[in-house]
Structures are given as C-alpha cells and as structure tokens.
Amino acid sequence: MKSKEITTQISEAADSLNLKKWDYGASFSNDYSVQVDKGEAKQLKASQKQILTIRVWNESNLVGITTTSDISESGIKKALNQANIASDFGNQNEKTEFSPLAKDPIEVKDSKKRNPVGIKKLLTLLREAEVKLLESHKSIKSVPYNGLSESFFERVYANSDGAFRSYAKSQAVLYLYARAEEKNKKPRSSGSVKLGYGVEDIDIESCIKDASNKTISHLNYSSIKTDKYLICFSPESFLTIINAFSSMFNARSILDGVSLSNKNSIGEKLSTEALNIYDDGLHEKNISSSPFDGEGTPTKRLCLINKGRLENFIHSESTARIFKTIPTGHAGLGSKVSVSPDWIVVEKSKVNSDLKTSLDHSTYEGEFVYIEELNAIHAGVRASQGSFSLPFDGWLYKNGKKISIESATVAGDFKYLLKNIVNIESNQEVTTSGISPHIWVNELSITGDA
Amino acid sequence: MLSSHIKSNEIVFDSCNKDLLEEIIFYGIELGADFVEIFIENTDNSSVLAEEDFITSVSPSFGRGAGIRIFKGKKDGFVSTNDLTKHGLMRSVSQAIEMLDITDNKREVFNGLNKHRDYSLSKKKWINEVPSINEISEKLLVSTKSLKKNNKIITRKGSYSRNLQEVVIASSDGTYVSDIRLHQTVGLNVIASDAQYRSSGSRRFGSSGMPNEFRLWDHEKAANDVFESSMNMLYADYVDAGQMPVVLANKFGGVIFHEACGHLLETTQIERGTTPFENKLNEKIAHESVTAIDEGISEGSFGSLSVDDEGMEPEKSVLIKDGILKKFISDRAGELRTGHKRTGSGRRQNYSFAAASRMRNTYIAKGEHSKEDLINSIGDGLYCKSMGGGSVGATGQFNFAVEEGYLIKNGKLTNPVKGATLIGEAKEVMPKISMCGNDLELAPGFCGSISGSVNVTVGQPHIKVDSITVGGR
Numbered sequence: 001m002k003s004k005e006i007t008t009q010i011s012e013a014a015d016s017l018n019l020k021k022w023d024y025g026a027s028f029s030n031d032y033s034v035q036v037d038k039g040e041a042k043q044l045k046a047s048q049k050q051i052l053t054i055r056v057w058n059e060s061n062l063v064g065i066t067t068t069s070d071i072s073e074s075g076i077k078k079a080l081n082q083a084n085i086a087s088d089f090g091n092q093n094e095k096t097e098f099s100p101l102a103k104d105p106i107e108v109k110d111s112k113k114r115n116p117v118g119i120k121k122l123l124t125l126l127r128e129a130e131v132k133l134l135e136s137h138k139s140i141k142s143v144p145y146n147g148l149s150e151s152f153f154e155r156v157y158a159n160s161d162g163a164f165r166s167y168a169k170s171q172a173v174l175y176l177y178a179r180a181e182e183k184n185k186k187p188r189s190s191g192s193v194k195l196g197y198g199v200e201d202i203d204i205e206s207c208i209k210d211a212s213n214k215t216i217s218h219l220n221y222s223s224i225k226t227d228k229y230l231i232c233f234s235p236e237s238f239l240t241i242i243n244a245f246s247s248m249f250n251a252r253s254i255l256d257g258v259s260l261s262n263k264n265s266i267g268e269k270l271s272t273e274a275l276n277i278y279d280d281g282l283h284e285k286n287i288s289s290s291p292f293d294g295e296g297t298p299t300k301r302l303c304l305i306n307k308g309r310l311e312n313f314i315h316s317e318s319t320a321r322i323f324k325t326i327p328t329g330h331a332g333l334g335s336k337v338s339v340s341p342d343w344i345v346v347e348k349s350k351v352n353s354d355l356k357t358s359l360d361h362s363t364y365e366g367e368f369v370y371i372e373e374l375n376a377i378h379a380g381v382r383a384s385q386g387s388f389s390l391p392f393d394g395w396l397y398k399n400g401k402k403i404s405i406e407s408a409t410v411a412g413d414f415k416y417l418l419k420n421i422v423n424i425e426s427n428q429e430v431t432t433s434g435i436s437p438h439i440w441v442n443e444l445s446i447t448g449d450a
Numbered sequence: 451m452l453s454s455h456i457k458s459n460e461i462v463f464d465s466c467n468k469d470l471l472e473e474i475i476f477y478g479i480e481l482g483a484d485f486v487e488i489f490i491e492n493t494d495n496s497s498v499l500a501e502e503d504f505i506t507s508v509s510p511s512f513g514r515g516a517g518i519r520i521f522k523g524k525k526d527g528f529v530s531t532n533d534l535t536k537h538g539l540m541r542s543v544s545q546a547i548e549m550l551d552i553t554d555n556k557r558e559v560f561n562g563l564n565k566h567r568d569y570s571l572s573k574k575k576w577i578n579e580v581p582s583i584n585e586i587s588e589k590l591l592v593s594t595k596s597l598k599k600n601n602k603i604i605t606r607k608g609s610y611s612r613n614l615q616e617v618v619i620a621s622s623d624g625t626y627v628s629d630i631r632l633h634q635t636v637g638l639n640v641i642a643s644d645a646q647y648r649s650s651g652s653r654r655f656g657s658s659g660m661p662n663e664f665r666l667w668d669h670e671k672a673a674n675d676v677f678e679s680s681m682n683m684l685y686a687d688y689v690d691a692g693q694m695p696v697v698l699a700n701k702f703g704g705v706i707f708h709e710a711c712g713h714l715l716e717t718t719q720i721e722r723g724t725t726p727f728e729n730k731l732n733e734k735i736a737h738e739s740v741t742a743i744d745e746g747i748s749e750g751s752f753g754s755l756s757v758d759d760e761g762m763e764p765e766k767s768v769l770i771k772d773g774i775l776k777k778f779i780s781d782r783a784g785e786l787r788t789g790h791k792r793t794g795s796g797r798r799q800n801y802s803f804a805a806a807s808r809m810r811n812t813y814i815a816k817g818e819h820s821k822e823d824l825i826n827s828i829g830d831g832l833y834c835k836s837m838g839g840g841s842v843g844a845t846g847q848f849n850f851a852v853e854e855g856y857l858i859k860n861g862k863l864t865n866p867v868k869g870a871t872l873i874g875e876a877k878e879v880m881p882k883i884s885m886c887g888n889d890l891e892l893a894p895g896f897c898g899s900i901s902g903s904v905n906v907t908v909g910q911p912h913i914k915v916d917s918i919t920v921g922g923r
Contacts, residue, residue: 037721040525044549046542047530047802049515069513069532082510089498089508089583119549144722144844177844179724186875189844226691256501257605257641335507336499379839379851380871384605384641385648389871389921391849407847409871409921411691447691447873447921 002028003156003166006071010054013077014160019084021057023098023159025294025333026050026071033149034122036130038142044119052076053333055096056083062090065335086335094255096337099317099327102163102296107282109291113152114170114198122148122199126174129204133178136212139219143211145177145191150199157296157333165292172199176211180219186406188221190214190373190393193432195287214372217395221404224396224448230368230422231410231444232361235346235429235436237371237392242277242344243433244381244388245414249279249304249312251319252339258384260415261310263323268310271418274352277305279314281329281342285430289343294333299342302328307349314339344434348424359423359440367398369446371410386414408448417441461516461534463492463616464574470536471620472562478520478543479560479622482552485521486543486560487621487782489759490514490534491801497611498583500590508583515801520546524787528804563626569756570616573630577614579661580632586610589669590636596673597640602684603677605641610634610664615800617759625761633658633752633905635894638672642680649868651680652853656752656894658905663750679836679854682866689855689867689922695831696872696915697824697858701893702837704908707742708812708897709840710848710876715744715769715777716795716807717784718900726846726877727775735775736880739817742770744779746794746810752894753810753906755794760805764794769812773881781807799902806901813909817886824885824914826861832870832920833858842876849873849921871921879918887912 006026014022028050035042053067054076064087066079090096126148133143149172156166177191192210196202233241247253248260261268281299282289292298295317303311315323316331316339332338348355361370371394380390389411395402423440461467471488478486492514499507516539517530527546531538581589590608597606615631635656642649653676657663698706719725727735736742746755746764755764760782767777780788781796784807796805825833833856840850852870856863892909 041550042525042721043804044525044527044546045529045804046527046545046549048532049530049802050532065509067509067511067513069515071532078512082512086508086510086583089505089587091504091506093504094506120551142723144724179844187845335509375843376839376841376849379841379849382650384650387869389851389869391843391847391871391873391921407873407875407919409849409873411688411869411871411921411923445691445923447871447919449693449919 003154007158007164009073009076011160013080017077017080017084019056019080021160022055022080023157024052024054026052026156027153029151029153031149031151032116032119032122033147034119034126035147036123036126039127039131041123044123046119052079054079054083056080056087058084058087058090061095062087062092063096064088064090094318096318098159098161098163099295099297101298101327102159104298106165106291106298111167111169112197113168114200116150116152117199122150125199125204129174129176129208133176133208133212136208137180137216139180139182140178140212140215141181142179143176144179146175148174148199155290157292157294159296163296165296167291170198171287172196172202174202174204174207176207178211178215180215182219188215188218190218195432197287218393218404221406224405224408224446226447228443229446231441232368232370233439233441234370234372235438236431237374238346238436238439239344239431239434240374240377241388241414241417242346243341244377245383246341247383249314249341250339251313251315251323254313255319255322260386265310269308270305270310270415271308272354272421273307274349274355274424275305275308275421276303276347276349278303278345279341279343280345283343283345285435286343293329293331295327295331295337297327297329297331299329307351314341346436347428348426348437352424355423357423360425361438365400369405370395370397388412388414406449408446410444410446412444417444459536461490467618468563468566468626471626474539474543475620475622476560477540478547479558481544481547482554482557483520483522483547484558485622487519487760488539489517489801490618492616494577494614495612496583497609498586498590500587500594500608502606503591503595505587505591516542517801517804518542518546519804520550521786522550522552525550526783526804530802558622560622561624563620564624567627569627569629573632576630576632576661580612581664586664589664593638593669593673596670597638597677599677602642602644603640603680604643607639608636610636619759619761621761627757627761629757631658632661634664636664636667638676640676640680642684644684647684649680649683649686651676654894656905657750658752658754660750683854683868686866686868688869689832689920691920691922693917694920695828696918696920697828697831697833698910698913698915699835700887700889700909700911701891702895702908703834703913704813704893704910705837705840705895706850706872707814707910708809708906708908709842709850710874711880712744712809712812713842713899714846714876715779716809717778717780717788717790718806720778720788721784724844730775733775734773736770736773737883738773739886740770740773740880740883741768741815742813743767743815744769744809744812748811751811751892751907755810758794758796759798760796762792762794762796764810767793779807779809781805797901797904799904803901806899808899808901808904809897809906811892811907811909813890813892814886814911814913816888816890816911819885819887821887821889821912824887824912825858825863827885827914828858829860831858833863834872846875846877848876869922873919873921879915882916882918883913884916885914
C-alpha cells in the first residue's frame with residue numbers, strides 16, 4: 001500500500017469512527033545488507049518494514065497517539081481507536097496542533113534515488129573490500145565489524161486538514177572496522193564509514209584506505225600522562241560533541257529543564273566570534289536529508305551560533321507556539337513531539353582575528369593531543385549538567401612525532417570547551433554527521449595510564 | 451508426516467498454525483536449505499510519562515511480523531516482513547534462499563513439527579491483569595509528587611513501559627513452541643540545581659512475567675533513594691584522575707562485569723575473533739574469588755525467559771568458577787560456527803533481528819565479606835555507589851560512568867565526587883577483583899548489541915577491584 005491509498009484509507013476509517021481531526025506519519029522501507037567473515041558470507045539480511053504513527057484529537061482538542069506495523073484495514077481502525085482512547089490522557093498543559101507550515105511548499109530536490117543492486121552484488125563488493133583491507137598491511141588480521149547495505153524507503157505525512165507530503169529515497173552504507181595485531185602488543189582497531197545514495201556512489205577504495213591507515217596508525221601506541229593538554233578535535237569528533245550537547249539549542253529540552261540554555265539565552269556569548277554553527281538538513285552533502293519533519297514542517301537551514309553568540313533554537317509546532325515563533329522543521333512525531341537537529345555545519349566566521357592560526361594539525365610542532373574519534377557518548381555525557389568524560393582514539397604530538405594514545409579519556413565542561421576554542425582551521429571536512437573544520441581547544445583534562 | 455490440508459492462508463495468533471508453518475518450512479527445505487526457522491511475533495505495548503505533576507505522554511503501540519532464517523552450511527540468510535500471509539512468508543523464504551545462492555541438490559529431511567510446546571497457556575490472562583493506564587498514571591503522579599522534597603529539585607519525571615510479546619517459533623528440527631512474554635519497567639529521574647551546581651539522579655526497576663509487580667513497587671522508597679542521590683551529588687567536587695582501588699556497589703554495579711567480560715563470553719565474539727578468552731576454556735581468567743553466572747531462570751527477573759527466541763529452554767550457565775573459565779554463552783549459529791553448545795541464550799529484540807548469543811541474568815556470585823570489610827581494606831580509593839552506562843570497544847577496552855561516587859580515605863567513606871569514569875580491559879581487571887561481598891542483588895537493564903536491545907539483569911555483591919584507572923579532571 002502506498003502513501004495516497006493509505007491516506008484515503010485512514011480518512012475513511014476516521015470518518016466511520018467520527019474522528020474529525022487526525023494526522024499521521026508513515027515509513028515504508030526495503031533494506032538489504034551483508035556481512036562477511038574472511039571471504040565467506042556471514043549473514044545476509046533483507047527486510048520489508050512499515051511503520052504507521054497516527055494522532056487523533058478528541059472533542060477537547062487533546063491529542064492521543066498510536067504506532068503500529070499493521071496497516072491492514074483492521075489495523076488502521078484499531079490504531080485510530082487506540083489513539084482516540086489515549087487522547088483522554090492528552091497533555092492539557094501543552095496543547096499540540098498541526099504545524100502552521102504543514103502545507104507550505106517544500107524544497108524539492110533531485111532525491112537521487114538509485115535502483116537496488118541486489119544481495120549478490122553487495123556480497124561480491126564487500127568480499128573484495130575485505131580482501132583488499134586484509135592485504136593492505138600484514139598486521140591487519142581481521143575485519144570483525146563490516147557491512148554493506150542498501151535501503152529504499154518512502155516517508156509520508158498527511159493530516160485531516162488536507163496536508164500531504166511524501167518523498168522516496170535510497171541510501172547505502174559501507175563500514176569496515178579492521179583489527180590489527182602485533183606480537184607482544186595489544187590488538188588495535190579502527191575503521192571507516194561511507195554513505196551514498198546508492199552502492200555505486202560509495203567510494204569503496206577510500207573506505208578501505210581510511211580503515212587501513214587509521215588502524216595502522218594506532219599500532220605504535222603508548223599510554224599518556226594524566227594532565228591538561230592543548231587539544232585538536234578532528235571534524236568528526238567535534239561534531240560528535242556538538243551533537244551530544246545539542247540540547248543547548250533545543251527548545252523542547254529547555255521546556256523540559258534538561259538544557260544548559262533557558263528561554264532568555266538567545267544572544268548569549270558562548271564562544272569566540274570566529275565560530276558559526278548552522279543546522280542545515282537540506283545541505284547537498286547530507287545523504288539522509290528529508291524535505292520535511294515529522295509534523296510536515298519544511299526543513300530549512302537555521303543559524304544556531306552566529307559569531308559566537310546563540311542565535312536560534314530548534315522547534316516543533318508546540319515549542320514554537322510557546323516561544324512565540326515559527327516551527328523550524330526539527331520535530332519527530334510522537335506522543336510527546338521530540339525535537340532534534342538534522343545536520344550540523346560548523347564554519348569559521350569572517351570575524352576571526354582572535355584565533356591562533358599557527359595551530360594547524362598538519363604543521364604545528366608543539367605538544368598537543370589530536371582527538372580522532374570520541375567513544376561511548378551515551379555513557380560519558382551529562383547533557384543536562386554540561387559535563388563529559390569520554391574515551392577517545394587519538395594521538396599525542398610531541399617533539400615533531402606522533403604516537404597513538406592507549407586507553408585514555410578526555411573530560412570537561414561543554415561551555416568551557418566552547419569558550420576555550422583557540423583556533424578554527426580553514427578547511428571544512430564532510431563527515432557522516434555534518435561538516436566541520438578541525439577545532440583547537442585549550443586545556444582539557446586527559447586521563448591516561450602513564 | 452506433513453499435513454496435506456492447508457487450513458489457513460495466514461498466521462492467526464491464538465490458534466493452531468501448525469499446517470501452515472510446516473508447509474513453509476517444507477518449502478524452504480525443498481529449495482535446498484539445511485535449516486529453516488520461523489519466528490512470528492505479535493506485540494501490544496504501552497508507555498506512560500509523568501513530568502512534574504502531569505501526565506505528558508501516553509503511547510500505545512502494536513504490531514506483528516515474522517523473521518525467517520535459512521542456514522546453508524555455516525552461512526545464514528535472514529528475511530523479516532510484516533506480511534504474515536502464506537504468500538508473504540513463502541516469498542520471504544524464497545528471498546532468503548536466493549540470497550544464499552543455493553545450487554546443490556542435497557536435500558535435508560523434514561519430518562514435520564514436534565508436539566506443540568505451549569508456554570503461553572497460563573499467561574493469556576496477563577493482558578487483563580496488568581494495570582490500566584488510569585492506574586499507572588495515578589501511581590506515577592504520586593511518585594513524581596514524592597520527589598518534590600525541596601526547591602532544589604527542578605525536574606521530576608516518572609516513566610512506565612509495558613511490553614507484551616506473543617511469539618511462535620517453528621523450525622525444521624521439529625521445534626514448535628509458543629510463548630507470551632511480559633516486561634514492565636518503571637523509572638524515576640530528577641535534576642537538582644542550586645546556583646552553578648547541578649546534579650541528577652535516576653533509578654529504574656523492572657520485572658518479567660509478573661503482571662502485579664508495578665502495583666507492588668515501593669515508589670516512596672524509590673523516590674527517597676533518587677532524591678538522596680541527587681542531593682548528595684549536588685555540591686560534589688570532580689574526582690582526581692588516577693590509578694586507585696575501587697569498591698563497586700552491588701545491583702547495577704554488575705554492569706561492569708556484563709560489559710567488560712560478559713560480552714566477551716558470547717559466541718558472537720568468538721565468531722568475530724574479538725574476545726581474548728577464545729582459547730581460555732578451563733584456564734584461569736579471573737581472581738579465584740570470582741564465580742560468574744548467566745541464567746534465564748530466576749523468577750520475575752528482567753532477563754528471565756520460559757524459552758529463548760530459538761525455542762530452547764534457558765539453562766543456568768556457570769561462566770566462571772573460582773576464576774576458571776567454564777562456559778561460553780551460545781545460540782544456534784554460535785554452536786554451528788564455534789562448537790560451543792547452545793545455552794538457551796538465542797535472543798533478539800523483535801522479529802526484524804536474527805537471534806544471537808546474548809546474556810540474560812548475569813551476575814558475580816556472592817562471597818563472604820561484608821561491604822564494610824571491602825571499604826575498610828582500602829587506604830585511599832573510590833566507592834562507586836551508582837553506575838551509569840558504559841561500553842566496550844572492539845579490542846576489549848571498557849569504560850563506565852560513575853553516577854554517584856565517594857572517596858575512601860583510611861578505610862572510611864568521605865566526600866562525594868562526580869565526573870569519574872572507570873577505564874580498563876577485562877583481561878587485566880578480572881584478576882584484580884580480589885574480594886566479593888555477601889550482598890548479591892540484581893538490577894534490570896537494557897542491553898544493545900547485534901540482535902537489538904534485549905531485557906537483561908546485571909548483578910553482583912559489593913566487589914573490590916585492587917586497581918583500576920579512574921578518569922576525572
């Protein structure tokens with residue numbers, strides 16, 4: 001069943017149940033994935049999935065919700081009924097409405113939807129990639145985490161007021177994590193992830209090369225002395241930390257009391273004037289872009305930090321109404337509508353005279369710690385308190401040499417980190433979660449074994 | 451002998467599907483599969499959220515689907531679908547067969563399904579026995595009200611979720627079982643704030659197969675516990691980093707063993723070559739004071755099962771006995787690929803995941819010491835009263851956040867400290883667990899891994915680790 005048919009079916013079922021106001025979000029997907037182990041197919045997977053989330057407003061304009069994978073006629077009626085029952089418990093203190101922008105035009109780009117290549121082709125490509133990665137260095141003994149997948153999906157939003165939006169996309173993902181072993185040394189592991197609209201868009205050779213280079217670069221390792229260090233965050237690691245503390249920009253989190261910001265924080269100076277941060281879900285490099293959010297609001301580029309100052313919050317329909325502004329296209333459909341960023345873009349602003357431009361990760365000869373990748377975000381971030389203590393993969397640069405750091409954590413406060421940015425390099429890099437240059441931060445605590 | 455009369459063209463829950471299941475399995479075997487497994491699921495879930503003094507979210511959900519797994523040699527193909535018609539299921543079998551590229555003419559024999567083992571008979575009434583949304587809402591609101599103990603508490607939340615899962619499992623070795631699983635969890639969270647100081651506190655409780663458990667939950671005790679924890683940590687200083695002895699509290703302290711060692715004893719890790727314990731069976735891998743168990747049989751515990759997701763009754767597996775590695779946690783694929791016998795540990799989040807070897811109720815057995823013995827034995831160190839989450843990397847390195855910690859000085863508990871992270875490697879830390887307390891307790895949790903998020907319990911008595919890296923400021 002596809003989007004128009006299901007909308008008609010929901011509309012008819014709602015009429016028969018005398019439900020006047022409703023909306024729904026749905027996704028229909030077909031996914032294919034393979035994993036290999038030393039040339040052999042390990043697990044081959046295919047899935048056909050459908051998820052339907054229906055909201056119903058009752059006569060008191062309170063909303064109830066139900067989610068189901070059963071989109072048969074009886075399943076849809078049951079979902080409407082359950083949502084109607086749940087509406088008796090709707091939140092009376094924060095009413096939810098349709099997004100006022102749910103019928104605004106959306107920016108329709110070429111979705112670059114690809115055709116499936118099929119499991120056999122996926123398997124052949126992954127086998128070849130595994131062999132090449134194993135052959136790339138004698139110390140690489142296995143590729144324990146690997147996978148190649150392709151997904152084809154359609155997403156829909158519609159409501160009883162006549163709004164209707166849908167889009168169809170494809171996406172492919174390749175990940176290769178190698179494990180290297182050398183005598184009398186601990187095993188070391190690292191990897192690479194690449195996304196594309198389809199398998200043919202993925203640069204497999206570059207994924208192999210990145211995984212190999214990263215893994216080999218950690219073979220010579222040493223523990224690090226516990227101390228405060230000058231830090232250079234890779235684009236990926238800086239985006240990880242920004243996303244981990246994105247509740248700072250999130251109106252829902254502010255209302256829930258779990259953000260470092262409050263309603264009056266707009267304009268607050270957070271960092272150097274050289275720092276700009278945007279959320280740009282429609283960015284051309286964002287493979288996962290969606291033209292509308294869970295409430296049907298069009299996705300758009302939004303400035304979060306402008307010249308070091310907090311510029312905007314991200315909103316759903318209800319938070320925008322409370323903050324007396326408009327929704328920003330960041331809502332996720334749920335009983336309690338969630339809000340989250342899409343695609344973070346970090347830039348150096350034109351006002352950047354206070355930066356120490358001599359700090360460049362490829363030329364700087366002084367001592368610093370390079371953080372390549374932050375791990376265990378779910379465990380080591382206290383977003384509501386602003387603190388973090390995270391294990392990382394990285395190197396200590398000292399006396400013109402670099403050595404991989406064994407088992408260490410970096411700890412600090414997010415606001416301190418933003419305030420102590422001392423350089424934003426010029427070149428931006430595209431990652432799987434956004435775009436950022438390398439970012440330098442003064443004096444963060446590193447705990448090591450030495 | 452196979453039935454020749456197909457009575458239904460769609461899986462119907464709460465009725466006999468034997469003929470249809472046999473036909474689908476037979477179809478897969480005829481196409482050349484060595485083994486065919488069908489996992490069918492019907493779910494009825496509900497969750498409620500209370501914030502401050504209001505119910506802010508009620509979310510029912512329901513769904514159904516099937517996961518079909520085909521083995522050929524040691525390879526497997528897995529297809530999941532929401533289409534439970536005969537046509538849909540057969541199409542999934544064909545798709546799995548096609549993925550595996552089966553070309554040989556060798557055919558396994560399928561003698562039909564065994565007698566139905568129905569574990570659900572006494573559980574069908576559960577759906578009518580669990581608390582209503584009204585009842586849940588009332589108790590959650592009383593709970594969040596109990597958290598309002600002073601004006602430093604700025605955020606109060608109570609949450610409840612109930613998952614009712616009806617499953618049918620059938621496979622070409624004759625397995626044919628049905629079961630109903632009920633899991634309920636309830637959690638309380640607070641954030642406390644005073645000027646520049648902030649702290650948080652949280653506790654989660656959970657049970658399986660006990661419809662009345664939420665009614666029996668002592669919300670007042672839970673609220674006091676969460677409140678005290680947040681107040682104790684509100685003005686805490688950051689811990690100084692370094693190597694030091696630590697005492698880990700019982701209950702959720704067991705998350706360290708779960709993450710740091712338990713995962714490395716799953717056969718999926720042997721298959722990947724990512725466990726340092728692969729060739730250590732019957733060798734000493736831990737201090738002799740350590741005996742560790744994984745089981746799925748403790749009544750009401752969050753990780754307990756009547757039958758695993760591959761149709762096997764769970765066993766009690768002694769993983770480590772007096773420091774000696776005795777057993778791995780194994781599922782069907784694990785047995786096939788590593789030779790370790792199945793332990794009733796084949797588990798999955800839902801029909802869209804293939805089962806994998808996963809922990810259930812995992813804990814370090816109790817020793818003979820009191821909590822005070824452990825603390826008194828330390829000059830300077832750290833007491834980790836409440837643990838947060840953690841993770842283990844591909845090379846066995848682990849890290850865990852300490853939610854509520856206290857410095858130990860001269861054998862006594864002193865100041866609360868925050869920001870601590872425990873870092874290490876299982877192989878190095880296991881031999882350093884030198885003392886186990888006599889106060890074993892379990893705590894519920896969710897474990898995310900290859901086959902999705904599954905309900906587990908972690909547990910231990912108070913334990914002492916002689917030396918571990920503590921990350922801080």
